[in-house]
Amino acid sequence: MTESTRDGEPSDSALIARWRGGDERAATILVERHAPALSRFVASMGERGEVEEVVQDTFVRAFGSLDRFREASSLRTWLFSIARNLCRDRARSNRRAPTVIPIEETHALASHDPLSAAVATETEARLHEAMEGLTETQRAVFTLRVTEGLSYREIADVVETTEGAARVHYHNAVRMVKEYLDE
Amino acid sequence: MNECTNLEMRDALPDLARGTLSGSDLVRAETHLATCAACRAELALVRNAQAVLSAAPPVDTARIAAAVVRSSSIRREATAAVAQSRQRRASRLGLPSKRAWLAAASIAAVIGLSVIASNVTRDPTAAKISPVVAQTEQPVAPTPVTVEPTRPVPPRPTGRVELVMGGGVSDLADAELESLLQVIDNVDTELDVEPAVLLPVLEGDV
Secondary structure, three states, rough: OOOOOOOOOOOHHHHHHHOOOHHHHHHHHHHHHHHHHHHHHHHHHHOOOOHHEEEEHHHHHHHHHHHHHOOOHHHHHHHHHHHHHHHHHHHHHHHOOHHHHHHHHHOOOOOOOOOHHHHHHHHHHHHHHHOOOOHHHHHHEEEEEEEEOOOOHHHHHHHHHHHHHHHHHHHHHHHHHHHHOOO | OOOOOOOOHHHHHHHHHOOOOOHHHHHHHHHHHOOOOOOOHHHHHHHHHHHHOOOOOOHHHHHHHHHHHHHHHHHHHHHHHHHHHHHHHHHHHHHHHHHHHHHHHHHHHHHHHHHHHHHHHHOOOHHHOOOOEEEOOOOOOOOOOOOOOOOOOOOOOOOOEEEEEHHHHHOOHHHHHHHHHHHHHHHHHHOOOOOOHHHHOOOOOO
16 A cells, blocks of 8 residues: 655545544545546536535545445546446436536636637637537546546546547547537 | 547547656657647647636535535444444344243143143053044944954043144153253243233143
C-alpha cells in the first residue's frame, strides 16, 4: 500500500485505512480530493441542477460499502463507476433527455472581449449539443479520457467493458463530435 | 477532414492536451503534429472539450463530507440495532423449542403410562402379538368343517375393548423411564410459565 502521493499527501489507500480506523478527517480529505472530478463527470453525463446531490450520493454509497472495497481498482475509478450508475438510474427513473446546459452557467471560455465571449459560448453550446448526440457509454468514455485523463484500462473498469472496446468507444465519440462541429 | 490512421498518436492527444506527456513520447507527438493536419485539428477539439467540460458547477465538499460521516454513523447504529434485534429474536426462539420439547416428552409420558396401566389388566401374551392389537369381548366361534378336524382355537382373553399402542416409552426399562422423567422435570424448571395442565401427568395423578 502506498502511504503517500508524489506531492506528499496521504494516498487514497492510506486515507481509507485511516477512515476504517475511525478517522473522520480522512473522509473529508478524500471528498475534497475527488469531488471536483466527480462533479465534472456528473455534469458532462447530463446532470446539471442536481450535480451536488449525485456527487454526495456517490460518496455516501462509496463510504457505506468501503469495508467491502478490496482496491482491485483505484478509489477514483470506483467512484466514477458509482457515479455513472447513479446517473443512469436517475436518467431511467426520470425518463428525460439530458438537460441542455444553459450557456450562462458555464465559465470555461469566458472572456472580457464580447466578441470572443460570444464565440466561446457558441463553441460551448455546439460542443454540448454534440455531446448530447453521443450514447451514454460514449459520453462517459469521452469525458473520462479527455477531461480526467484516465487510461483505457481504467475507463474499461468504470464502464464495465474491455480495454479495446473502451478505445473504440472513444474514437467513435471523437468522430461523432467532430462531424457535428463540422456541419 | 480525414482522420489520421496513426491511432497510437491519436490516443496520446488527450494526454498531450493535459500536459502529461513527457520525454520521448512528447517529442514523438510534437514531431507527428508538425506534419499531420488531422491530428492538429483533433488536438484542438480535445483542448476545446477539456476547457468546456472542466467547467463543472462547484460542490460544497464540507457538506458532502459531513453527510458521509453522518450516514456512516447512522449505518453503524442501525447495524448494532439489527444485531441486538437478532440476538433478542434468537433468545425468544429458544423458548418455543423448550416448550415443544416438554410437550413431546409429556405426550410420550402419557402414552407410556397408559400402556403400563393397560398391561396390568390384559393377558401378558397379547402384548407380544403385534404393536397394535384390537381385542373383542366375544371369542370367535369355530367354523364347522365336516371333512377335516377343526383346529383348536386358542383361548382369547375376555374383557373390555381396548386399544393398546406398543413400543415407545412402554419398552423403556425402569431406569430409563426414571431418566426420562428426570429430563422432563429439568425442562419444566426452565420454563417461564409452568403449564398447569401437565402437572397431574408429571405428578402421577393419572
